[in-house]
Amino acid sequence: MENMQARDLYSFYGKSPVILGVSFDLDPGEFLAVLGRNGVGKTTLLKSIMGLTDRCEGGLAFGSQDILGLSTPQRSKLGIAYIPQGREVIPQFTVRENILMGTFARPDGKRDIPDYLFEMFPILDEFISRRGGDLSGGQQQQLAIARALAMDPKILILDEPTEGIQPNIVKQIEDAIVRLNRERGLGIILVEQNVPFARTASDRFLVLDKGRVVLSGKSEDLTDDVVEKHLTF
Numbered sequence: 001m002e003n004m005q006a007r008d009l010y011s012f013y014g015k016s017p018v019i020l021g022v023s024f025d026l027d028p029g030e031f032l033a034v035l036g037r038n039g040v041g042k043t044t045l046l047k048s049i050m051g052l053t054d055r056c057e058g059g060l061a062f063g064s065q066d067i068l069g070l071s072t073p074q075r076s077k078l079g080i081a082y083i084p085q086g087r088e089v090i091p092q093f094t095v096r097e098n099i100l101m102g103t104f105a106r107p108d109g110k111r112d113i114p115d116y117l118f119e120m121f122p123i124l125d126e127f128i129s130r131r132g133g134d135l136s137g138g139q140q141q142q143l144a145i146a147r148a149l150a151m152d153p154k155i156l157i158l159d160e161p162t163e164g165i166q167p168n169i170v171k172q173i174e175d176a177i178v179r180l181n182r183e184r185g186l187g188i189i190l191v192e193q194n195v196p197f198a199r200t201a202s203d204r205f206l207v208l209d210k211g212r213v214v215l216s217g218k219s220e221d222l223t224d225d226v227v228e229k230h231l232t233f
């Protein structure tokens with residue numbers, strides 16, 4: 001399994017730098033939580049990992065390979081799956097078709113939907129022939145996660161997956177993310193506002209402020225003082 005290593009990343013929209021010298025490490029199977037107030041660059045950091053900003057400089061390695069020069073689909077094929085904020089399932093496609101789309105990023109060309117997805121999210125099995133657009137917000141998030149998993153990734157990158165989702169489904173989604181990490185060994189990079197969840201679920205955290213890492217460490221060190229100083233408004 002590969003590790004990810006970011007060194008002194010700078011990332012731009014047009015000429016404006018939004019990420020200013022960010023470094024982090026993600027060991028194989030590790031869970032990294034990315035925290036910070038609104039607008040500090042959390043989403044931009046995730047987009048930078050996927051090659052979705054206008055320009056990104058510095059070092060970004062996945063295993064022994066430098067990936068900054070690769071296109072977004074090439075990064076996906078290496079096993080880096082990204083679930084953007086707002087889910088983005090295709091509303092006219094059925095649940096099955098949405099999940100099948102994920103398999104197109106598989107390097108081995110297989111088109112099978114892994115059974116464990118339906119064990120994890122039984123509602124998707126029940127609604128397999130419904131249109132994605134007819135699912136609730138929480139169900140669409142489950143579908144977006146299932147679609148990303150259908151590509152058999154090594155790392156899953158999630159941007160506030162439980163934002164705006166009804167509470168009973170939040171727990172299911174959080175449990176699924178933890179199980180994917182602990183039982184299936186997936187590396188996780190999670191942007192999260194819910195600090196208690198980040199603390200219990202992740203191994204390491206980093207706090208961004210104005211595009212820079214202002215604090216990082218082991219998640220057990222995510223104390224109330226840290227939250228008070230860096231994360232409250």
Ligand SMILES: Nc1ncnc2c1ncn2[C@@H]1O[C@H](COP(=O)(O)OP(=O)(O)OP(=O)(O)O)[C@@H](O)[C@H]1O
Nearest residue numbers: 013014016018036037038039040041042043044045
């Ligand atoms: N496509 C874009 N073009 C230009 N500037 C952008 C673009 N997307 C974001 N920005 C700017 O980059 C900065 C960081 O935004 P980003 O969305 O990465 O922050 P965030 O920490 O994820 O915030 P939130 O918690 O609100 O999602 C903001 O100042 C934002 O206005």
